[in-house]
Amino acid sequence: MSFYDTIDTITTYASIPLALVGFGVTFWQAKGAKDAAEKARDAAEATRERIIRSSLIALSHQLLKTEDELDKAVNDGEVKTAIAWINTWKWQASQAKGMLKASNSDEQKILRALQTSIVAAGEAKNVLVSNPTDLITDTKNVRAAIVKVTGEISSLAANLGFQIGD
Numbered sequence: 001m002s003f004y005d006t007i008d009t010i011t012t013y014a015s016i017p018l019a020l021v022g023f024g025v026t027f028w029q030a031k032g033a034k035d036a037a038e039k040a041r042d043a044a045e046a047t048r049e050r051i052i053r054s055s056l057i058a059l060s061h062q063l064l065k066t067e068d069e070l071d072k073a074v075n076d077g078e079v080k081t082a083i084a085w086i087n088t089w090k091w092q093a094s095q096a097k098g099m100l101k102a103s104n105s106d107e108q109k110i111l112r113a114l115q116t117s118i119v120a121a122g123e124a125k126n127v128l129v130s131n132p133t134d135l136i137t138d139t140k141n142v143r144a145a146i147v148k149v150t151g152e153i154s155s156l157a158a159n160l161g162f163q164i165g166d
């Protein structure tokens with residue numbers, strides 16, 4: 001056997017363990033990358049939930065303010081201002097509904113109350129725009145629906161406030 005044949009035989013057999021070691025290193029790195037990707041996904045999900053919680057807490061204060069301003073407009077007999085606050089309610093309630101749906105919480109009671117208030121707001125606005133008679137009567141249903149939502153969402157906001165650090 002010649003020198004080159006010996007070298008060829010040695011390199012042929014030596015390459016098999018080196019290839020196996022290379023495959024092992026590649027597998028180990030792929031597993032590490034997978035674990036890192038899973039941790040990043042979990043961290044992103046936790047951050048998303050915290051953002052939703054914080055946004056719902058902030059929005060709950062806005063909903064309470066809108067309820068208060070609508071009541072003032074109704075008590076003062078200001079139809080245009082009442083319509084503006086009803087429109088604001090519809091937008092804010094829709095935002096809250098979207099955030100609740102995006103979160104992992106199962107708040108069906110609040111979601112139903114929000115939807116009821118959005119529909120009632122649309123009906124009240126249509127009455128006020130087309131043929132208002134008595135502002136207090138014309139907004140009675142929407143104000144009742146709003147009171148139900150703000151009561152529920154205030155409780156939820158308090159609960160979410162304790163979960164922010166989780």
